[in-house]
Amino acid sequence: xxxxxxxxxxxxxxxxxxxxxxxxxxxxxxxxxxxxxxxxxxxxxxxxxxxxxxxxxxxxxxxxxxxxxxxxxxxxxxxxxxxxxxxxxxxxxxxxxxxxxxxxxxxxxxxxxxxxxxxxxxxxxxxxxxxxxxxxxxxxxxxxxxxxxxxxxxxxxxxxxxxxxxxxxxxxxxxxxxxxxxxxxxxxxxxxxxxxxxxxxxxxxxxxxxxxxxxxxxxxxxxxxxxxxxxxxxxxxxxxxxxxxxxxxxxxxxxxxxxxxxxxxxxxxxxxxxxxxxxxxxxxxxxxxxxxxxxxxxxxxxxxxx
Amino acid sequence: xxxxxxxxxxxxxxxxxxxxxxxxxxxxxxxxxxxxxxxxxxxxxxxxxxxxxxxxxxxxxxxxxxxxxxxxxxxxxxxxxxxxxxxxxxxxxxxxxxxxxxxxxxxxxxxxxxxxxxxxxxxxxxxxxxxxxxxxxxxxxxxxxxxxxxxxxxxxxxxxxxxxxxxxxxxxxxxxxxxxxxxxxxxxxxxxxxxxxxxxxxxxxxxxxxxxxxxxxxxxxxxxxxxxxxxxxxxxxxxxxxxxxxxxxxxxxxxxxxxxxxxxxxxxxxxxxxxxxxxxxxxxxxxxxxxxxxxxxxxxxx
Numbered sequence: 001x002x003x004x005x006x007x008x009x010x011x012x013x014x015x016x017x018x019x020x021x022x023x024x025x026x027x028x029x030x031x032x033x034x035x036x037x038x039x040x041x042x043x044x045x046x047x048x049x050x051x052x053x054x055x056x057x058x059x060x061x062x063x064x065x066x067x068x069x070x071x072x073x074x075x076x077x078x079x080x081x082x083x084x085x086x087x088x089x090x091x092x093x094x095x096x097x098x099x100x101x102x103x104x105x106x107x108x109x110x111x112x113x114x115x116x117x118x119x120x121x122x123x124x125x126x127x128x129x130x131x132x133x134x135x136x137x138x139x140x141x142x143x144x145x146x147x148x149x150x151x152x153x154x155x156x157x158x159x160x161x162x163x164x165x166x167x168x169x170x171x172x173x174x175x176x177x178x179x180x181x182x183x184x185x186x187x188x189x190x191x192x193x194x195x196x197x198x199x200x201x202x203x204x205x206x207x208x209x210x211x212x213x214x215x216x217x218x219x220x221x222x223x224x225x226x227x228x229x230x231x232x233x234x235x236x237x238x239x240x241x242x243x244x245x246x247x248x249x250x251x252x253x254x255x256x257x258x259x260x261x262x263x264x265x266x267x268x269x270x271x272x273x274x275x276x277x278x279x280x281x282x283x284x285x286x287x288x289x290x291x292x293x294x295x296x297x298x299x300x301x302x303x304x305x306x
Numbered sequence: 307x308x309x310x311x312x313x314x315x316x317x318x319x320x321x322x323x324x325x326x327x328x329x330x331x332x333x334x335x336x337x338x339x340x341x342x343x344x345x346x347x348x349x350x351x352x353x354x355x356x357x358x359x360x361x362x363x364x365x366x367x368x369x370x371x372x373x374x375x376x377x378x379x380x381x382x383x384x385x386x387x388x389x390x391x392x393x394x395x396x397x398x399x400x401x402x403x404x405x406x407x408x409x410x411x412x413x414x415x416x417x418x419x420x421x422x423x424x425x426x427x428x429x430x431x432x433x434x435x436x437x438x439x440x441x442x443x444x445x446x447x448x449x450x451x452x453x454x455x456x457x458x459x460x461x462x463x464x465x466x467x468x469x470x471x472x473x474x475x476x477x478x479x480x481x482x483x484x485x486x487x488x489x490x491x492x493x494x495x496x497x498x499x500x501x502x503x504x505x506x507x508x509x510x511x512x513x514x515x516x517x518x519x520x521x522x523x524x525x526x527x528x529x530x531x532x533x534x535x536x537x538x539x540x541x542x543x544x545x546x547x548x549x550x551x552x553x554x555x556x557x558x559x560x561x562x563x564x565x566x567x568x569x570x571x572x573x574x575x576x577x578x579x580x581x582x583x584x585x586x587x588x589x590x591x592x593x594x595x596x597x598x599x600x601x602x603x604x605x606x607x608x
Contacts (some may be wrong), residue, residue: 014500021502022412028404029413032425032472039431093332101326102333113597115336120523120531121586124557125343128582132346165337174336196315198322221430222569226431231532231557235564253499257434263437264537272442277436286430 047276059243064270072259076247080227082162091173099181119171127235131166136235151250156237159249164232167224176218180211213297220293230257256282350579369543371574383542386553391528393464402475410483411505429473437537458540461549466534471524482516483509515587515603522596532557556585
């Protein structure tokens with residue numbers, strides 16, 4: 001048999017392999033999407049019958065039919081607002097420093113490695129840090145000390161939770177903000193320096209506005225992570241029965257992910273439905289906020305171009 | 307006139323200095339956080355090792371901290387963590403890589419623009435939701451196929467962890483493969499290679515640094531994952547390689563103790579910080595590995 005005769009067969013075989021491989025790759029892509037579909041469907045089937053205005057307005061209860069999300073919903077709002085106030089200025093500031101001011105020397109490369117490493121530290125370890133550093137403040141204070149009107153240590157308060165979550169999101173926030181700052185063309189900076197502006201004037205009036213859509217996306221992505229975070233709050237001891245909404249940052253709180261975990265780990269089958277209803281609310285808030293931000297970002301980008 | 311403008315500029319330069327100090331302080335907080343985590347873990351761990359010998363902790367094969375006689379051998383918790391991570395890695399490495407190859411090499415631009423954001427939604431789902439999904443959907447389905455599986459088992463937890471980290475692997479690998487220059491693909495096709503041969507023989511090896519980095523990051527996230535394993539893998543510390551059995555992971559143990567009312571200052575209480583320290587060191591190794599992979603296998607195309 002000459003080579004010319006076997007070649008077409010081989011080619012046909014290779015093409016068949018090609019077709020099979022492409023189909024397998026498509027199936028692999030679909031596995032993730034099918035899982036996502038199953039997750040959403042499962043949650044909706046279990047949760048929708050339990051979803052009602054009562055569910056949103058009631059406090060937690062021992063009876064599934066009376067259990068509600070109110071305390072957790074407001075707790076989550078307090079927590080995420082305070083986290084935003086603490087984390088965003090610090091995170092954006094650190095990113096500006098590393099991207100615009102820092103020289104590329106060994107000390108700063110080490111700092112970059114530290115931040116990248118912090119982004120990979122499991123969230124539960126931030127919970128242990130928060131427990132000692134914020135809930136108990138290293139046991140430096142007697143119980144129920146009040147200093148300048150601030151109760152110390154912070155205990156299981158909104159403030160302790162928000163500080164913990166802020167430390168947790170900072171590395172991710174810094175990394176994404178740096179990415180956005182890096183995308184701003186250097187010609188913009190050189191033009192500002194050429195007109196005699198200081199570094200800060202250049203950043204404040206030219207770099208930050210140009211990078212704002214990217215920064216905004218990073219901020220929202222990292223804060224949505226904080227919004228769904230459960231483990232660090234459990235470590236702080238936030239898993240307690242709370243039947244009120246916080247009125248100051250020193251009040252104790254519960255949050256939606258913790259409440260969902262609490263319901264899901266009860267043996268009664270009805271509470272699985274209640275947990276699913278909570279998940280429906282949680283996912284709706286997360287998807288809603290993300291959609292708003294995508295729209296806002298498109299708007300900002302269009303405004304800059306025109 | 308000239309003098310006042312010079313003064314103004316001096317003031318602005320001073321302002322610039324102060325702002326720079328402020329921003330540097332923000333960046334310094336990262337150092338403080340790293341030191342803080344290490345300090346907290348060590349501070350509570352050192353007294354623990356006065357009561358339990360490090361040898362027993364590192365090599366003991368029984369973990370029974372809450373009942374007499376108490377035993378603090380960490381290996382069962384480590385083996386539980388590793389078992390769940392191995393299950394997750396075995397699933398996510400082929401699935402995520404194939405998805406990335408499909409997205410970057412075979413899918414049309416339009417399909418890619420739809421499919422990739424949809425896959426990335428998986429990364430935004432809170433872990434407590436995945437935990438619920440594991441106990442309500444995945445475990446019952448699994449027990450229909452494999453009736454010998456226990457109600458809480460490592461397989462179910464591992465599968466759901468794998469779903470959670472699919473975007474980590476797929477997105478990073480997709481980005482890496484798309485940054486391989488078109489000329490390399492054209493050369494492959496010009497030599498008569500089929501699409502699959504170009505993807506597997508040319509593009510995938512060329513993008514290896516990014517792909518491996520995705521694997522390593524996914525493994526790191528699986529090691530530290532807490533809610534899914536707490537809810538689905540069980541609370542039975544045991545050394546087993548059988549994924550159908552109930553196990554307990556390091557993170558699962560930390561949650562279990564903090565849910566109970568263990569008094570502060572006891573050995574059991576300190577044990578969660580010791581286990582946390584071990585977990586921190588494991589993820590630190592994984593992170594260092596990922597930095598190394600990125601710099602070692604990086605291919606520069608210009």
